[in-house]
Amino acid sequence: MPATNITVISVALARLYFAVLLSHLKAELEKPADERDITLQYKHIVARTRATYPDAAYIEAAIPTNIGTRLLVVQLICEKLGLPNLACLGVNAGGEPGIGYTESRDWEMDKAAVLAYDWDQVSAGIVNAFDLEAKEAAQRAEKKPARKVSDPAARDMLYRADKANPGTYQVDNYQKEAMIKLIMKGLSIDDAFAAVSE
DSSP, X not given: OOGGGOOHHHHHHHHHHHHHHHHHHHHHHTSOGGGOOOOEEHHHHHHHHHHHOTTSTTGGGOOGGGHHHHHHHHHHHHHHHTOOOGGGGEEOTTSSOOHHHHHHSOHHHHHHHHHHSOGXXXXXXXXXXXXXXXXXXXXXXXXXXXXXXXXXXXXXXXXXXXXXXXXXXXXOHHHHHHHHHHHHTTOOHHHHHHHHHO
8 A cells, every 4th residue: 555545544543453453462362372363353343443442533434344444554554663464363254354465465474473473562663653654644635624514514515415426425324424424523525435435
């Protein structure tokens, strides 16, 4: 993923997903080896993130259908810091990573590296890496300050945009509600759509 495609929202959620994955891994490592399941389904990553960080910025954009982009940011941060790819723990409902992952990486080797690493030594470097990535994403996205709107106004804006551009904003109901919440926080229709569909 080119760094220019990484958004502030993706970095914010990737930071939370990293924490959830690391917490899950540490809990699993406490178990006997034959009882461990270090992987975590996308829907469970999202559910745990929403439960752990209900008031986090952009939490409305935390949905399973766009988790791949956020896990790529986790992978990027791990690579920048020379860490094993913690994102390899995220899997689909079938218990495997997405096709994009398996086409470019060796999943079994990544999981072995994650298991072999001493994650207790990871701390400030991660925070700094996510802060830097967020700062760079914000600089790329320099725009006017966001104007917050009410729920009815956000729904009306989305309705009008959809009517003016039929087929452009095709989302399911869950994504639509996430878009409404993001529009209410001041994101444009296009940015809200990108946040829930990337």
